Amino acid sequence: MSKTGFRMNEIKHDPMYRYLTVLTIASMLGFQTWQTLFNNFAVDVAGLQGFHVGIIQGVRELPGFLALLAIFIIRIIKEHKLSALSILSLGVGLAITGFFPSFYGLMLTTLLLSFGFHYYETTNQSLTLQYFDQNKSPWVFGKFRSYGAASNIAAGVIIFLSSTILNFKQIYLLMGVAVFALAIWAFLQNPIRTDIVLQQKKMILRRKYWLYYVLTFLAGARRQIFTVFAVFLLVKHYGYTVQEITVLFIINNTVNFFLSPAIGRAIIRLGERKILTLEYSAIFFIFLAYAFIQSALIAGILYILDHIFFNFSIAVRTYFQKIGDPRDIAPTMAVGFTINHLAAVVIPVFGGMLWMVDYRIPFLAAAGLSIISLVMTRFMKTSLVPKVKTIDPSI
Numbered sequence: 429m430s431k432t433g434f435r436m437n438e439i440k441h442d443p444m445y446r447y448l449t450v451l452t453i454a455s456m457l458g459f460q461t462w463q464t465l466f467n468n469f470a471v472d473v474a475g476l477q478g479f480h481v482g483i484i485q486g487v488r489e490l491p492g493f494l495a496l497l498a499i500f501i502i503r504i505i506k507e508h509k510l511s512a513l514s515i516l517s518l519g520v521g522l523a524i525t526g527f528f529p530s531f532y533g534l535m536l537t538t539l540l541l542s543f544g545f546h547y548y549e550t551t552n553q554s555l556t557l558q559y560f561d562q563n564k565s566p567w568v569f570g571k572f573r574s575y576g577a578a579s580n581i582a583a584g585v586i587i588f589l590s591s592t593i594l595n596f597k598q599i600y601l602l603m604g605v606a607v608f609a610l611a612i613w614a615f616l617q618n619p620i621r622t623d624i625v626l627q628q629k630k631m632i633l634r635r636k637y638w639l640y641y642v643l644t645f646l647a648g649a650r651r652q653i654f655t656v657f658a659v660f661l662l663v664k665h666y667g668y669t670v671q672e673i674t675v676l677f678i679i680n681n682t683v684n685f686f687l688s689p690a691i692g693r694a695i696i697r698l699g700e701r702k703i704l705t706l707e708y709s710a711i712f713f714i715f716l717a718y719a720f721i722q723s724a725l726i727a728g729i730l731y732i733l734d735h736i737f738f739n740f741s742i743a744v745r746t747y748f749q750k751i752g753d754p755r756d757i758a759p760t761m762a763v764g765f766t767i768n769h770l771a772a773v774v775i776p777v778f779g780g781m782l783w784m785v786d787y788r789i790p791f792l793a794a795a796g797l798s799i800i801s802l803v804m805t806r807f808m809k810t811s812l813v814p815k816v817k818t819i820d821p822s823i
Contacts, residue, residue: 438564439560439564439567439568442559442560443617443618443619443620443621444508444555444559444619444620444621445559445560445568446619447508447511447614447617447619448511448552448555448556448572448619449571449572449575450610450613450614451511451512451515451548451552451610451611451614452552452572452575452576452579453575453576453578453579453610454515454518454519454579454606454607454610454611454614455515455518455544455545455548455549455552455576455607456575456576456577456579456580456583457579457580457582457583457603457606457607457610458515458518458519458522458541458544458545458603458604458607459518459541459545460579460580460583460584460677460681461522461583461587461599461600461603461604462522462525462538462541463659463677464583464584464587464670464673464674464677465587465596465599465600465670467481467659467660467663467664467673468663468669468670468673469525469526469529469534469596470484470534471663471664473529473596474529474530474531474533474534476531476534478660478664478780478783478784479780479781479784480531480780481656481660481780482656482777482778482779482780482781482783483535483777483780484531484534484535484538485652485655485656485780486774486775486777487535487538487539487542488538488539488542489542489652489769490539490542490769491539491542491543491545491546491547492542492546492549492648492765492766492768492769493766493769493770494766495546495547495550495762495765495766495769496631496762496763496765496766497762498510498547498550498551498758498762498765499629499630499631499758499759499762499763500629502627502629502758503629506620507551507554507555507627507758508551508555508617508619508620509615510547510551511547511548511551511552511555511614512611512614512615513547513611514543514544514545514546514547514548514551515544515548515607515610515611515614516544516608516611516612516615517540517541517543517544517547518541518544518545518548518607518611519544519604519605519606519607519608519609519610519611520540520541520544520604520608521537521538521539521540521541521542521543521544521604522537522541522600522603522604522607523600523601523603523604523605523607523608524537524540524600524601524604525537525538525541525600525604526595526596526597526598526599526600526601527597529596546765546769549765550761550762550765551761552572553745553761553765554627554757554758554761554762556568556569556572557745557746557748557749557757557761558624558625558627558754558757558758559621559624562746562749562750563696565745565746565749566692566693566695566696566742566743566746567689567692567693567696568692569692569742569745569746570688570689570690570691570692570693570695570739570742571688571689571692573684573688573691573692573739573742574684574685574686574688574689577681577682577684577685577688578681578685580677580678580680580681581677581678581681581682581685583603583677584674584675584677584678584681585678586599586602586603587599587670587674588671588674588675588678590602591670591671591674625754625755625757626755627755627756627757627758627759628755628756628758628759629758629759630759631759631762631763632756632759632760632763633763634756636751637748637751637752637756637760639747639804639807639808640744640747640748640751640752640760640764641763641764641767642804643704643744643747643801643804643805644744644764644767644768645767645768645770645771646797646800646801646804647741647744647768647801648767648768648769648770648771649771649775649797650711650794650797650798650801651738652771652775652779653715653775653779653790653791653793653794653797654715654734654738654794656775656779656780656790657779657783657787657790657791658718658730658731658734659673659731660783661718661727661787662676662724662727662728662731665787666724666727667724668724668728676728676731676732679732680731680732680735683732683735683736684735684736684739687736687739688739691703691739691740691742692742695740695742695743695746700743700744700746700747700750700808701805701808703740703743704740704741704743704744704801704805704808705802705805706737706740707737707738707740707741707743708798708799708801708802708805709798709802710733710737711734711737711794711798712795712798712799712802714730714733714734714737715791715792715794715795715798716791716792716795717730718730718788718791718794719788719791719792719795720788745761747808748760748764751809779793
């Protein structure tokens with residue numbers, strides 16, 4: 429292995445790596461539970477329609493839109509503590525969801541757990557980029573995606589096995605308490621190092637980051653169409669049951685468990701521009717297929733493929749790490765999360781109305797956004813070549 433490579437031991441003994449690993453597991457365990465149950469709970473128990481689901485999904489993105497407030501919150505609470513507090517909010521919101529089977533009840537509980545999920549994602553991205561340099565961060569992000577996939581599998585298995593003996597309320601409560609317990613563990617840890625660059629604690633908008641902002645905005649708009657309407661398509665249009673959705677999630681996450689670290693290594697070796705070019709080219713055809721295929725099986729396969737290529741979006745963050753000032757990481761991740769959700773707040777609502785006209789329209793719009801993203805990658809600096817050519821094959 430060359431001198432520029434790295435070994436797993438350099439990372440796995442880092443307290444911040446362990447800390448973020450546990451919280452990532454908690455975050456994905458909670459969110460996967462909500463995502464797996466939500467559409468069936470909303471349709472079968474709460475009796476909601478596509479328009480209602482669109483509004484709730486829009487409300488779910490409000491905390492992401494407000495992620496820039498994290499810049500000011502970390503003035504009074506350390507960033508890693510905010511991560512733990514976020515997971516605590518996610519656990520509480522998930523635990524009480526089953527007690528409020530109505531449009532307004534789901535709106536409120538979704539808002540609470542969404543604040544936790546989105547603020548953790550903001551701080552997780554920031555801390556990862558601060559504690560792991562550009563030769564390691566893509567792999568670390570990939571491992572976190574892998575751990576998240578394993579957590580999703582665990583959530584799927586638990587839901588699949590328990591759904592025959594427990595009702596929605598009991599499953600929500602069980603999983604919410606588990607997430608809450610992991611958050612309490614995190615509050616008792618101190619994973620920080622003293623050699624980390626101090627972060628700016630004010631909102632940062634720099635002209636040289638324009639491409640990062642644009643790619644982040646487009647990713648948010650495109651991703652929301654998939655998040656909101658792909659699973660809803662499977663449930664409403666193809667009649668997937670909660671058990672079938674759970675099996676699909678398990679298959680999807682098993683694939684991503686093995687592929688995510690490899691994607692991180694590919695970013696290190698090939699660079700962000702090539703990886704993002706492949707992602708945007710592939711998802712253009714995936715969204716077109718969503719709009720025109722008429723097979724429940726193929727729709728499920730498209731869902732898995734889309735998730736695989738979604739992992740390539742790690743490259744947008746690592747691109748910023750190469751062009752950005754190290755002091756700007758925390759504020760820029762917070763601002764980036766808000767930019768990511770500018771369109772995400774309104775797209776589910778308008779998408780829901782367009783769905784009522786023709787369910788294919790939201791997917792065709794996402795295909796168009798993919799083309800715009802592909803064009804934007806042409807502006808990425810090709811001089812930012814990968815610095816690591818050799819990586820320990822054991823990782």
